[in-house]
Amino acid sequence: MSEEDYVSEDAFDAVVVGAGCAGSIAAYVLAKAGKSVLVVERGNFAGAKNMTGGRVYTHSLRKIFPDFEGNAPLERKITHERISLMSTDANFTVDFTGQDLGKEGQESYSVLHAQFNPWLAEQAENEGAEFVYGIRVDDLIVRNGRVCGIKAGEDEIEARVTILADGVNSLLAQKIGFAQEASLGQMAVGAKELIELPEKVIQDRFQCAAGEGAAWLFVGGPTQGHVGGGFLYTNKDSISIGLVATLSDLITSEMPVYEMLDEFKKHPAIAPVIEGGKTIEYSGHLISEGGYNMLPKMVGDGVLLAGDAAMLCMNLGYQVRGIDLAIASGEMAAESAIEALDKGDTSEAALSVYRTKMENSFVLKDLKQFQKFPHWMESTKRMFTDYPDMVRDIMYSMFVVDGTPVEPVRKKAMRPVKELGLWSLFKEVKGGVMSL
Ligand SMILES: Cc1cc2nc3c(=O)[nH]c(=O)nc-3n(C[C@H](O)[C@H](O)[C@H](O)COP(=O)(O)OP(=O)(O)OC[C@H]3O[C@@H](n4cnc5c(N)ncnc54)[C@H](O)[C@@H]3O)c2cc1C
Structure with a gap:
């Protein structure tokens, strides 16, 4: 069966669900290639309903917008990195500043979604993508197992390719059986x-x-x-x-x-x-937080998943990344859709170039690299309790001078370590190092 047996002639080339980073970038790349694109966002503007901590590693943004630094609403270039082990009454911090943190291609910026996401949407609109706001997509049009567009209330909008960029816990991906409900x-x-x-x-x-x-x-x-x-x-x-x-x-x-x-x-x-x-x-x-091991199926007949909808996010304790993955996956989803549309074949087989692109890129390589980390973190609960306390006690043993006769630092500093158990500490730290 050809594409036109599934969708009418006036169907959009692509409908994108969600105007987050993944959705707007996908729309931008598709529109720039001359494809007709509609983005449907449930919030009243891009950035109204989503949230981020606030730091974007900009390498994938730079690839699409080489001059983003003069145009995008960026807050501050991050040149100071701090990581702390915090106990209830003390705090141990590693503070790092280095010129290379701001070097072109490896810089990162703080951003506010309420400004950054509308800017991305505006770039896509300037290329001809259409955005509708305040409309929630309730379901997908599925014909003979093939996704042919979206349903929103009484409305049905057909598309040759539908890109689900509707964020974490995508109900639409669950409805078509691509994602399982995540465990706690x-x-x-x-x-x-x-x-x-x-x-x-x-x-x-x-x-x-x-x-x-x-x-x-x-x-x-x-x-x-x-x-x-x-x-x-x-x-x-x-x-x-x-x-x-x-x-x-x-x-x-x-x-x-x-x-x-x-x-x-x-x-x-x-x-x-x-x-x-x-x-x-x-x-x-x-x-x-499940990382590589919770990736859903990302490609089907007429449909692709990008960004958080594809669970592309990682939290390593010293880095939280989702935006750079959302941007790169949005771009690759769009490129794959364009190739398939140009061939007149948007079947799963034709669109599966997306998975290959992702596997060959930093997106799936990085997630795979850290695939053991979520399990290590969850199974090493002392990391969040005993370790910060241990480091606090070691610091006190070094810095407190109270007039009592001094003990050798090595003896004082080893006491809190021994209290935790040297062997179990070694095993846990080794597990953490191996998972990174
Ligand atoms: C607390 C927190 C801190 C984080 N910190 C960082 C950080 O510092 N750096 C970093 O890189 N990443 C961080 N992340 C992750 C990052 O924010 C996400 O990975 C990224 O924003 C995902 O972008 P997205 O476009 O895939 O999804 P989203 O930004 O979630 O966009 C999805 C869009 O889809 C819309 N939508 C959903 N369902 C529907 C529907 N049915 N119909 C229509 N529209 C719909 C939503 O309203 C939303 O606008 C953090 C996340 C959280 C929660």
Whole structure:
């Protein structure tokens, strides 16, 4: 059967569900190639319904928009990296600044979705893609096992290719049997506040030059010892602060996520850097954490999945990445659709070039590289409780001088390590190193 046996002549070449990074990039690439594209977004504007921590590694954006730095709404170039092991009353931080962090091709920026996503959508619109907002796609048109477009309320819109870029936990991907409902260990919930502060105050508090900023990730304290972590990114005149907690462990917590965030903000290491700030936004969202092992089927007859809908996200504790993967997968989904459309064959066989492109790119290579990490993190709960406390005790043993006769540092520092069990500590650290 040919394509035209499934869809009418006036069908769109492509319908994209979701105007996040993946959807808008897919629409941009398709429209630029002269294809007719409709993007359907349930929010009232691009960026209205989605959330991110706030840092984009821009290599995949640069590939599509080489001059993005002069045009995109970027907040600060990240030149300071901080990682902390936080216990309830102390904080141990590794602070790194290096020229290469800002080098072309490996730079990253803090961004705000409410500005960044509309900019991406605008680029696609400028190329001729059509966007409709405030409409939720309820279902897909499926004829003889082939996806032929979308259903929204009473409306049916046909397309030769449908790209699902509807974000994490895609109900549409589940409806066509491509994705399973994720387990609690594979999903986390994120909560974030945007705190307004004067530009200069942020620069002084984070010791950053104008236009530059810091990314700060935390283990332990923010989630009150539960599996997950905290994050803080500096924007131009605001700070994005939040935490991510894995659902399987969160259900054992007596403290809800919003209270954890309140406590995090009161921590002695955090309170001074947000002092005087005003919360101007609060958001919560799911985030997929299962990595490579929870990838859904990404290609079918007439349909492709991109971005979070394809579970392309990774949280390594020292890096959270989803946006660069969403952008690259949106681009590859569009390129694959274009090749298939040009051949007049948008069957699964023709579209499966997408999977090959993804496998040959950093997207699936990186996810595969870190595929053991989610399991290690979930099974090493002491990472979030005992380890931050151990490091705190070692630091006290080095820095406290109280007039009692001194013991050799090696003896004092080894005591908290021995309390945790040298052998089990070695095994757990080795497991972590191997999974990275
Ligand atoms: C707390 C948190 C912190 C994060 N931190 C970072 C970070 O610092 N750096 C990073 O790179 N990544 C981070 N991520 C991940 C990153 O935000 C995502 O991977 C990325 O935004 C995914 O983009 P997307 O376009 O695939 O999906 P989304 O941005 O979720 O877009 C999906 C869109 O589809 C729309 N939609 C959904 N269903 C429908 C429907 N039925 N009909 C119509 N429209 C629909 C939604 O409204 C939404 O606009 C974080 C995520 C969270 C939750």
